[in-house]
Amino acid sequence: MTVRTRFAPSPTGALHLGVVRTALFAWLLARHSGGQFLLRIEDTDQKREVPGSADGIKEALRWLGLSWDEGPDVEGPYGPYIQSKRLGIYKKYAQELVEKGLAYADPYSVEELQALREKAQAEKRPFLYRDHRPENPPAWDGTQPLRIKLEPKAWEWDDAVMGKVSMGPEMIDDYIIIKADGFPTYNFCHIIDDHLMNVTHVMRSQEFISSVPKFLATHEVLRWEPPINAILPPVMDETGRAKLSKRKGAKPALDYRDQGFLPEAVLNFMATIGWNDGTEQEVYTVEELVAKFELARVQKSGGIFDEKRLIYLNGVHIRRLSLDELYLRTEGFWPKSAENADAMYKRTVLSLVHERLKYLAELPGLTEFFFTEPEVKEAVITENKQLKKLSADERKAMISATLNELETCDFTEEDLEKRLRPLVERLNTKTGILFGLIRASITGSNVAPGLFETMHVLGPEKTLSRLKKMI
């Protein structure tokens, strides 16, 4: 049996990382088993649809490399893969159920229903629609909601992640399969699609677990064999008190791209919330994830989204990149002042900050002074515990001596070191002080790459003029 999984988002806004994790696990299972991964757009709620968000979702998936074998833009044998284009299919199945007496029109108004619900709540008992099933329902003319008739019974099933799960008959009720606007509900049409598209493993996040009996019962009514269900543990926000959601401020996935997070790092991070391979390995390439992923090792308990860990992993993945590869990825992240800079020069600058980068948006802050004259603020001196002890005259004297020494320097790293180290002794000071002063002068910062390499890359002209400016 070929494994077929799917990711079926609603185009109601940007994709956030909690949802990405669901997509990732489905994708990993398909890729691991050499099966197929489908993308299906579930746009049956016209009111909530956000124009353009389906494109945003696809863009995010492409950025992450979660490629789909069938879906919008990649037609396959079971298309279309957009639910609003499949309305006829759902209607056909609905009609069949009506004819068999397995579905019926709902005669109640929204208000009447609401009143019944409130009454039940006031009496502290669960509301069940089936207690109010109309005895002689009106013929379904398509303007009333259509309900499926489900037999109330207890269900027990095997979930690929949670194991044995059971729920009582109160979890089953006649639910709406076609809304008054003619669109099907998720509960109904996703089952039809998953079946028709031969999806073998259906992954859903934990919020759906109590709906599973409903899905199973629907399969029974349709006389279909249900797929393997897998409930994924929730990803919680940093407070640990709520599921990650855009309402709670989860950032869109593409924000991470714009911050300069690498897709492989994001995938690595998300995969290890709720899954591990049982070894001590923490850093994975995407290929390794594909090779090692298995549903059986997916955790039952939820995990917190700890961005610090993502940042750490991103740094690891950046360091693993070759300089050439990293350079390719930095496009769009350089400071404005680097706009017309020479590619070779930028590449060299990049080599100096390669292992310091945690995410690419840090690039301007780390490299700006290589491209434009830094402003040396007073604070750079006063906030440096070594330099603030120096008087202005002492500083001038040191810089003068440095300028003097560098006059005949060829500005190779070796020569710079050969000149400046002895100067420390001659000036009767400490390396931290002299080098710190030079660094502040030429970079405008107390934090920068190694001094000699920085001076070498900057070259004699800029270095000397910046030093002179300090006097």
Add this chain to the structure above:
RNA sequence: GGCCCCGUCGUCCAGCGGUCAAGACACCGGGUUUUCAUCCCGGCAACCGGGGUUCGACUCCCCGCGGGGUCACCA
């Protein structure tokens, strides 16, 4: 509230009846170093509680407690 799921360091997690309860992130020390970062050493820190079962429970069972989810013409 009913129902359901979950419960190991602050965080991600290993463990699957017998371990000094491992690793990583974060944090704190120390080393390397001209700063930062990297790298290397070290430290802090956990089995929710109570009952069982057992020669022996983090591991199995029950009851609490805690957290999350769900009870829509949303997905």
